[in-house]
Amino acid sequence: xxxxxxxxxxxxxxxxxxxxxxxxxxxxxxxxxxxxxxxxxxxxxxxxxxxxxxxxxxxxxxxxxxxxxxxxxxxxxxxxxxxxxxxxxxxxxxxxxxxxxxxxxxxxxxxxxxxxxxxxxxxxxxxxxxxxxxxxxxxxxxxxxxxxxx
Amino acid sequence: xxxxxxxxxxxxxxxxxxxxxxxxxxxxxxxxxxxxxxxxxxxxxxxxxxxxxxxxxxxxxxxxxxxxxxxxxxxxxxxxxxxxxxxxxxxxxxxxxxxxxxxxxxxxxxxxxxxxxxxxxxxxxxxxxxxxxxxxxxxxxxxxxxxxxxxxxxxxxxxxxxxxxxxxxxxxxxxxxxxxxxxxxxxxxxxxxxxxxxxxxxxxxxxxxxxxxxxxxxxxxxxxxxxxxxxxxxxxxxxxxxxxxxxxxxxxxxxxxxxxxxxxxxxxxxx
Numbered sequence: 001x002x003x004x005x006x007x008x009x010x011x012x013x014x015x016x017x018x019x020x021x022x023x024x025x026x027x028x029x030x031x032x033x034x035x036x037x038x039x040x041x042x043x044x045x046x047x048x049x050x051x052x053x054x055x056x057x058x059x060x061x062x063x064x065x066x067x068x069x070x071x072x073x074x075x076x077x078x079x080x081x082x083x084x085x086x087x088x089x090x091x092x093x094x095x096x097x098x099x100x101x102x103x104x105x106x107x108x109x110x111x112x113x114x115x116x117x118x119x120x121x122x123x124x125x126x127x128x129x130x131x132x133x134x135x136x137x138x139x140x141x142x143x144x145x146x147x148x149x150x
Numbered sequence: 151x152x153x154x155x156x157x158x159x160x161x162x163x164x165x166x167x168x169x170x171x172x173x174x175x176x177x178x179x180x181x182x183x184x185x186x187x188x189x190x191x192x193x194x195x196x197x198x199x200x201x202x203x204x205x206x207x208x209x210x211x212x213x214x215x216x217x218x219x220x221x222x223x224x225x226x227x228x229x230x231x232x233x234x235x236x237x238x239x240x241x242x243x244x245x246x247x248x249x250x251x252x253x254x255x256x257x258x259x260x261x262x263x264x265x266x267x268x269x270x271x272x273x274x275x276x277x278x279x280x281x282x283x284x285x286x287x288x289x290x291x292x293x294x295x296x297x298x299x300x301x302x303x304x305x306x307x308x309x310x311x312x313x314x315x316x317x318x319x320x321x322x323x324x325x326x327x328x329x330x331x332x333x334x335x336x337x338x339x340x341x342x343x344x345x346x347x348x349x350x351x352x353x354x355x356x357x358x359x360x361x362x363x364x365x366x367x368x369x370x371x372x373x374x375x376x377x378x379x380x381x382x383x384x385x386x387x388x389x390x391x392x393x394x395x396x397x398x399x400x401x402x403x404x405x406x407x408x409x410x411x412x413x414x415x416x417x418x419x420x421x
Contacts, residue, residue: 022167029174034182039199042309045186046319052193053355056226057364082370086218090225112270113216113370119242119271119284120214124371 058091060084066098070145077146078125087144110138197358202313203379204352205410206366207391207398208288210417212373215240215286217267219365219374224268226353226364233265235339237350238290238365240267243419244274245283256282259419287413287420288374290365291316291337291350292401295408299329299338299349308347314379314410315352323347334405352376379410 006014038044063084064071074080085091089103107129116126133141143149223229223238246257260276267286274284297316300308307322308329318329323346330338330347341348353363357376361367366376377388391414392398399416400409413420 018164018167022171025171026167026174029171029178034178036306039312040309042306043319043322045182045189046309046317046322047199047311047354048186048189048193049319049321050317050351050354051197051358052189054192055353055356055359055361055364057222057356057361057367059356059361059367061361079370081372083367085222086368086370112218113214117215117271117273118244118276118278118281119274119286121211121285123211124214 054092056090056092057085058095062095063091074145077148079144079147105144107138110142110144194355194358194360199312201380203410204314204357205293205377205379205388205412206290206352206363207375207377207388207412207414208290209373209375209391209396209414210285210287211396211415212371213240213286213288214371214373215242215267215271216370217270218368218370219288220266220268222364222368223350226356227351229348230341230343232342235341235348236266236268237337237348238288239263240271241287241289242267242271242274243285243287243417244276244281245417245419246276246280247282283417285417288365289335289337290411291352292335292407292409292411293352295410296406298332298334298405298407302328302332304328311354315354315357316349317351317354318347318349320344320346320348334402334407 033043033045035045036043039047060071060083067084071084074082085102087105087109091102093100094102111129114125114127116128120126217240220236220239223236224231227237229235229237241261241263244260244262246260248254248257257280260274262274264271271286274281293314293316294310295314297310300310300316303309304326305322305324307319307324309317309319311317325340325345325347327340327347330340333349338347338349340346353361353365356363356367362376366374372387375387375391377386379388382389391412394414396414397416398412398414400412401416401420
């Protein structure tokens with residue numbers, strides 16, 4: 001090491017430092033995900049990964065494509081705030097294959113919301129199912145799409 | 151030094167190292183581009199997180215405690231069916247009448263949430279005559295402006311996305327549970343299936359496709375409203391919510407977390 005005129009122990013130290021720093025830089029290149037830090041201290045690609053999943057509930061815009069009449073009827077009555085899947089439940093399989101039907105509705109579907117209970121606000125229509133009708137057969141009198149008509 | 155290093159050797163060594171670093175960098179960029187291609191094929195098109203600012207409004211006067219939102223959330227997000235895993239849940243508050251001659255205006259507050267309200271609520275055990283007031287409170291991630299959970303994450307696995315949603319990167323989370331402790335609203339849990347922290351993602355896979363979160367879609371009374379603060383339209387439900395003049399508040403405002411989940415008609419007993 002005559003050409004540098006640096007004492008050999010210093011050269012050795014410099015070499016060791018260089019090796020450590022380069023190892024760190026190489027490891028960092030390998031281990032840090034590319035998108036890390038694009039928006040903040042996290043992997044920006046995670047946003048895409050999280051949003052890549054397929055929705056389970058189709059949403060009422062999907063229902064509107066085939067069942068527009070029902071949605072128009074429903075919009076005139078008290079159940080206008082309900083989404084289709086509130087009662088009919090998960091709709092995506094039915095959207096993909098119309099032969100797959102949505103869940104069957106029972107009286108429990110109605111009573112889950114409309115059974116009289118402390119805590120339910122006064123504006124909300126509630127019944128005591130045992131007094132209202134001896135047997136729970138809501139659809140004999142009421143239509144879920146136009147509940148105001150009796 | 152016996153095997154003395156000459157100038158050529160030294161320079162070659164340094165050059166080689168720099169070349170390795172550059173090669174690594176190019177390699178990982180290529181790998182990321184390939185990954186991105188496969189992910190973005192499944193994902194929604196044309197969603198720019200910097201162009202949105204999501205918020206949720208919860209109207210307690212409209213909540214009927216049907217618990218369909220909880221059930222919808224579990225179905226939509228494949229949340230394990232364990233009684234400790236909820237991304238959203240509904241609590242029932244029952245404020246009893248004060249004891250006679252106690253001089254107080256209201257009595258004891260009883261809070262319950264059987265299975266997170268997922269199966270709906272049954273009539274309370276407290277007799278009607280003793281109840282002064284009762285109401286349901288839907289709970290979910292409060293979408294904090296300054297989220298304590300993302301501040302404590304040691305690996306950068308939980309973060310505030312540019313659109314205001316606080317998310318967990320399941321591929322990066324080490325499951326240490328710091329965030330579960332840090333959340334003042336108890337909105338986080340460790341998912342027993344994935345062994346990572348889990349929380350309400352505001353149905354990120356739905357909102358990026360222009361759909362509403364599952365709980366908002368399912369809510370029969372519009373007790374849950376969802377909107378974009380950066381793109382408020384004239385007939386937006388959030389716009390109407392603010393114009394309705396209802397008193398609104400957030401949970402635990404003294405903590406300075408700045409939640410973007412706003413409650414209407416919030417009772418002072420609600421924590």
